[in-house]
Amino acid sequence: MIENSQEDPVDLDADIIFTVEAADTGKRLDAVLAAHTQELSRNRVQTLIKAGEATVGGAKVVEPKHRVNEGDILTLALPEAEDPDPKGEPIPLAVVFEDDHVIVVDKPAGLVVHPGAGNWTGTLVNALIHHCGESLSGIGGIKRPGIVHRIDKDTSGLLVVAKTDRAHQGLAAQFADHGRTGPLERAYSALVWGAPSHLKGTVDANLARSQVNRQKIAVVKTAGRTAITHWQVKERFGSGDQQALASLMECRLETGRTHQIRVHMAHIGHPLIGDNDYGPGFKTKANRLEEPLKGLVQGFNRQALHAGLLAFEHPVSGKTLRFESTYPEDFERLLSGLQNF
Incomplete structure (x- = not known):
């Protein structure tokens, strides 16, 4: 010492x-x-x-x-430095599609996509290295091999990873274009508090790191990065003439910023159920619910967001690939509880 x-x-x-x-x-x-x-x-x-x-x-x-x-x-006390190079780990993967160029996986909630501070092991990258061996694209770097896009740790759903540099370049170009000129589609199912007055709309609000909490993202009037989310109400949950308790919404990304859907939904007054970062004030609303819905909401310990649709052009064959993922069990239970409210 x-x-x-x-x-x-x-x-x-x-x-x-x-x-x-x-x-x-x-x-x-x-x-x-x-x-x-x-x-x-x-x-x-x-x-x-x-x-x-x-x-x-x-x-x-x-x-x-x-x-x-x-x-x-x-x-x-400072522990010994951790090895920054990720190693393969036998973590189960739900592989939806795989060939010599790309792999599409259905990521469970709770799994971090790539290694970083506090999460050097147990990530999707560690699982991919074990599954794919040396075939992953190196363009993403040592810590992010093959990673073209991400979804949050506590968001479930579809993710495409490049296995070759050629595939990585082709996919990266599509994601940079955000589907404006190609077949790229990304749609998310979100369970949110309340219901917008209209059935569909668009949030066009720039995002930047919060000046209050650097771990969070905030809507900013000037500067920041362009962020556009198109949303549509799929189902409203409530009884009689009462104001809707919650809604099932589909959100489609025109841009792909960190926490974009979570921040944009909170910005319009309808934060995601379970999102303690951007909707902590709605905990009291959950406390007023009756069982069994109260227990379902309070026991849902992540943001209610699922990446259920992913479509893109295969970067080598040129064929349009389209994948859909069913709701995970926790999301399905919460949805069923709201439908029976």
Whole structure:
């Protein structure tokens, strides 16, 4: 272990130890540690704290928001660096289509697409490396071999991956064009709170990283990146003349931004059921429901979003391929509960 002051550089191969100064009294543990270890992001520091790698006065503290006082001795243990190169892992894959050039999989909710901070193993890429061996396209880089597009960890549904560089280039061009001049289609089923006053519409609202929470995306009036979502109400759920409790909507992407559907639906006042990032205020609405629907909604621990339709031109044969995925069990149970409301 080494001692360091706020001015001294941190040796990331050693543990960190220092004494809290008067100016840091009352501040959060994660904020103070992050300020003293500038090579680590605050998110990384929070992860280490929650993993039990931090102590205050010799006692382990796992709450990042713990307040420190002058004279407290803080330590942060730094684990050995993880291997950044993903390895193949025998993770089950639901393969919908595969040939020598592309593979289409039906990704389950909870599976991260590619390795990244906090998710170096157990990803779709690890599963693909095991399944495809050395055949994956290298254009995406070491950590994202073959990856042309992504869907969120907690979104289920269809994803196409390139197995060759030629296929990768062809698919990438289609996704960059967003289907404006070709057969590319991407349609998502979403269960949202409430119901729009019209049966269909378009959200055209630029997106950028939130200035309040950098882990989230926000609608911005200026700058940001163009984001367009076309939506259509497929079914409304309610009883009698009451205002609709929820709706089943189909969302089609004209662009493919991070969290696009989730942010756009929240922007028009209809966040996805289960989306605690963009619709946390609707938890109280779930609490007022009667059983068994109350239990179904409260037990649905992800955003209710499923990538059910994917169509594209095969990058080598030129044939249009179209795939549809049925709802996963948790989505189907929630939908059935809403239909019986």
